[in-house]
Amino acid sequence: MKDISLSLRSLAARKLASLLAVLLTAFGVMMALVVMQFTAAVQERLARDGSGIDIVVGAKGSPLQLVLSALYHADVPSGNIPYAEAQKWMQHPQVRAAYPLALGDNWRGFRIVGTTVDYARHYGAEVAEGRFWQKPFEAVAGADSGLTPGARFTGAHGLTEGGHHHDAHAYTVVGTLKPTGSVVDRLILTSLDSVLELHGQSLHAHHDDDDDGDGEGDEEHEHHDDAHAHGHVHSAADITAILIKTSGPIANINLPRSINQSSALIAANPALEMARLSAVFGVGTRTLGLISAFLIALAALGIFAGIAGSLENRQADLAVLRALGYTPLRLFRIVLYEGVFLAACGLALGLALGIGGYGLAVGHLPALAHGAAAGFQVSWAWLSAAVLFAGLLASALPALRAARTAPADMLSLR
């Protein structure tokens, strides 16, 4: 009989205690794994959404809110900025690329973003079907929206579901985008003009109807009513924010300073703002991490208690094995295997639960659905090693005690 089978048979002889130890280990591992995956996915997501954007410029208010609303589309904007002012900065020599954004409406919770085609391209978005917009009220839908080319929809006022519908202004989907794993997947993109016109503004002093047919004229008319209904007035065009890629590290420092000093706008550094935010939610992550470590330690203690307790009843068995010629080393191994096996089972179950459970949870978090890091992470290897080591440690002491068992001399077994 192989030593490992002896270990397994001994575990099978006390199923309940073994099962408990396995479950306890599995829960610890599962929790650690979910925390790790969630942290990794969020960080990857933040990094991808924020990549290449050095400065976010918007209305005065909280820089964090500006970054969250304009870069991650996770908050409402603090206000609008005059397009004329924005353009001044977009043409600044230290700006390599600038993407103006006009927010205000949504379709079923997907934000309708007035911007330039370059914004989509910045995130590597390619057209899956159809084409990019060419006229106002043509829209390109991100991969998660479920819209298909040819579909018509109206935007609802506000950035979350349930706002007043701009019923008179229907957008036509002219293209859909391939998944990018970035925020663009959850956006509906259109021209800057579309959004501004809808809210009673124009990029141009006089809206020219040259390239629009009669239908467009009708919309123009309707939109006036719409604007009045919201209490908007015609004004010089306002947009929401600009995302800026600067010409280099020095510009990253200088440009925000000039913007903050010499205009009514603020410039926020996304990396800095997100670092501040991470510092806050990092506490939560760390707490969950500590709880998982505590659970795993508790599981190791459970393994120790189970094996140490069973040794009390196995003294005679071990002494008989010694008499049958089992060396102390073999007895040590047999008991050690028990702990490692329990830890390994708990680890396997925990990995399955952690990966599966996270997959299920992410299904309810659209923001992490695409490109969520479900693949192997180096930290998992460390987690696995730590759990196996805990099992080894938990069984090492009882194993040492087992190894010290003297062979059953005939007297002692009477």
Added chain:
Amino acid sequence: MTEKPARRRDFVMGILHIRKLKHSAGGREILNIDALSVDSGGRLLLLGPSGCGKTTLLSLMAGLMRAQNGDVTFDSTNYAALSSAALDGLRRRSFGFVFQKLHLLGHLSLLENVRLASDKPDDAFIRALLARLGLEGKEKQAAHVLSHGEAQRAAIARALAGKPRVLFADEPTSALDDAHTAAVARLLLDETARSGAALVVATHDARLKPYFDAAWEMAA
């Protein structure tokens, strides 16, 4: 048993020898044996009342205890010269044990208990052995549900499964009636005769005396 003929026989086929063995427990000398030998394939009965030291002697011969004074040698190997692990290996390769209380591992099946005796169990041999012992069909049963008679035979099967050269049995019949005593004695004798193993039995049970050519009788 006298010393001289024993020594002459050793020369031909002695396999286990005791020389000038002294052993004390609790400040009292319990063993003082000048010479004692077991022949290859021979039979030795250590007979005496409780406390006479026969179990200690059995343990010393089987390498389960170390001798305080004197030598125990098996197949020209002096136990004193062996490391603990080497002595474990010697027991595993060469000896089989039937304990008074049998000591099967309760959570293992009968067959698993029997196979414990060897690292490379000879399954055909074990099957035949179990059949002879009337344990066919019981292989999968957990040891703790076996009847006493079955457990006794399973213990003998375990002692023989590793094809030992010496089988040591401690009080194998102490709790048995005459009929069972005779059956167990026959099993031990027949099986060791079949395999050519020597048999050393320690007992206070005089009923076993007729089965052995000679007995090493010990006084309290």
